[in-house]
Amino acid sequence: MDFELSAAQLRFRDEVRQFLAGLPPQTSAAVHDTGTLHSWDVHRAMAGRGWLKAAWPVEQGGQGRDPFEMATLNEEFARAGIPIEGWLIAELVAKTLQIVGTPQQRHEVIPAILGGEILLCLGYSEPDSGSDVAAARTRATRDGDDWVIDGQKMFTTMAHEASYVFLLARTDPDVPKHRGLTMFLVPLSADGVQVRPVHTLGGERTNATFYDRVRVPDSARVGEVDGGWDVMMVALAFERQPAAAGHLLHLLGRALDWARTAGPDGPAPIERPEVRACLARAYTDLEVSRLMGYRMTWLTSRDVLPHTEGSLAKLFSSEALMRAAASLVDVVGADGLLAGHGTGAPADGWIEHEFRHSVVTTIYAGTSEIQRGIIAERHLGLPRATARRDKA
Ligand SMILES: Cc1cc2nc3c(=O)[nH]c(=O)nc-3n(C[C@H](O)[C@H](O)[C@H](O)COP(=O)(O)OP(=O)(O)OC[C@H]3O[C@@H](n4cnc5c(N)ncnc54)[C@H](O)[C@@H]3O)c2cc1C
Structure with a gap:
């Protein structure tokens, strides 16, 4: 097996190394010390180079870089100790939306993610359901053309920086647990959403998020009603x-x-x-x-x-x-x-x-x-x- 990078991949690696060498020397320690493994300065500089959409096809405005070039980019950021978790979480939602999102979500949300304008966070875990995530109790109830969301999520990392939470909610409590779930993209600016910090012993800041009669239109739904588990499987494969x-x-x-x-x-x-x-x-x-x-x-x-x-x-x-x-x-x-x-x-x-x-x-x-x-x-x-x- 040949693990050598191609000439194009090596050129890209050099470009990434040059970018990282140009960052202020204290960037790594400063970002880690905040507990939020994301820096808007680094994120915007990456967006300026088109790297947030580097893996996306040229016809969608991306750079069409191959998975090995992307692995190299990740490896170089890791070697330099520059955390890019904000981007990695947002990008995994973008990739999921590309497969299961509506045309509107693909045309409005994905470009905002890849342009570096917004971050997203993952609202799966709850106080009583982490490993057994399908046991989620946060409810989404149909009300006319809208959904009303009530509940609590735990460990909603990046919620204090993000614009949307990719939220797992129960839409049918009367069927086996995996079948009564639906995914939503909920704006964190919506009335009734609260974000409270949780500081972990491991140094990472995460959040508890609360949803009190949060109203979202049906266009915020991702995938089929009660088809949330299939959407989660795609997102987890990327995570x-x-x-x-x-x-x-x-x-x-x-x-x-x-x-x-x-x-x-x-x-x-x-x-x-x-x-x-x-x-x-x-x-x-x-x-x-x-x-x-x-x-x-x-x-x-x-x-x-x-x-x-x-x-x-x-x-x-x-x-x-x-x-x-x-x-x-x-x-x-x-x-x-x-x-x-x-x-x-x-x-x-x-x-x-x-x-x-x-x-x-x-x-x-x-x-x-x-x-x-x-x-x-x-x-x-x-x-x-x-x-x-x-x-x-
Ligand atoms: C820093 C941090 C960031 C996080 N960020 C996010 C995020 O952004 N979004 C999000 O939704 N979640 C996030 N999480 C939550 C994370 O996914 C859960 O903590 C994890 O899935 C475990 O769930 P739990 O904490 O409820 O523990 P539990 O599920 O209660 O597990 C407790 C213990 O029991 C064991 N256990 C549970 N079930 C089984 C089983 N079936 N077989 C064997 N052993 C089992 C577990 O391994 C563990 O040791 C984050 C967690 C941390 C610590």
Whole structure:
């Protein structure tokens, strides 16, 4: 197999590297410190270069870049530690709308997303339904030509920056749970919507969102009435990505700089065998994660929507990130727990940061247990797990 990039792909990679090198040096730390993994400055600069729609066909105003060029763009942003989660979430909704949206949604919402004017957020999880997302209780009730929405969503990341929430609501409570759901694009500026911040231990800011008699027209519906589960399946296929591989790539770059720098009291940490072993293990995991990502990219380049491949890559890379961060804290010693950027902490605080942050990557977009269940059933063909109650 040939994993070399083509001349055109290498040219694009150089262009991306040049752009990243031109950003102010503190951009990465400054964006992470806000807890919102999005910077409007970076986003608008990307829009100015046409990169937000780089993957879209030229006839739709895009650049027609191939999936490997897009993977390269993501990898370079990750290597530089510049978070683009705002764009990644909005783009996955744009891709979903392209497949299941109405002509009006495709003509009005997609260009605003790809032009960098608006962000979207995902309103799936609720206080009592995260893994079992089909158990959503937020209600959408028909009222003439409108729908009235009542309920609460949990972990609505980016809701404080976004214009719309891509919302999963129950439209029929009397049928099996997967069949009574419908998806909507709800403007966050609508009367009755409230956004409250939730700050996680992992450093990411997310939100709780509340919907109190929020009225939207039927044109806000995405897909068929009670057909929301099919729409979710498309959106989830775009969401399950080895994004944690990007965090690992960034962490290891920072850790390697730390390991190669001699301190005032002795040789560089990389001289110690346990540091080399820790880095070697983590780089091996990173390589596996990258290859899993390339497999998804290759499938996409053949117009196949990766489903279980996304679960495999997401599971492996997020757990690899958590292993790497924990073992780096171990080899650094007590100083590994020093926090903050620009404080003199080892690797400028990124080891401590990722030690806390890596955990959330094993939770969002489906926890590791849920991914294992998907892989067992859909990839390995094992029978569906049933709840077992052992008697004490
Ligand atoms: C930082 C962050 C950002 C997020 N952003 C978003 C967002 O933008 N939009 C959104 O809709 N959601 C978002 N989420 C929510 C995320 O998808 C859920 O937290 C996740 O799906 C788990 O749901 P839960 O928290 O309700 O935990 P639960 O589902 O209650 O799970 C609790 C534990 O039980 C385990 N478990 C549950 N069911 C099973 C099972 N069937 N088999 C085996 N084990 C099981 C889980 O693995 C977990 O360990 C975000 C979460 C975090 C932490």
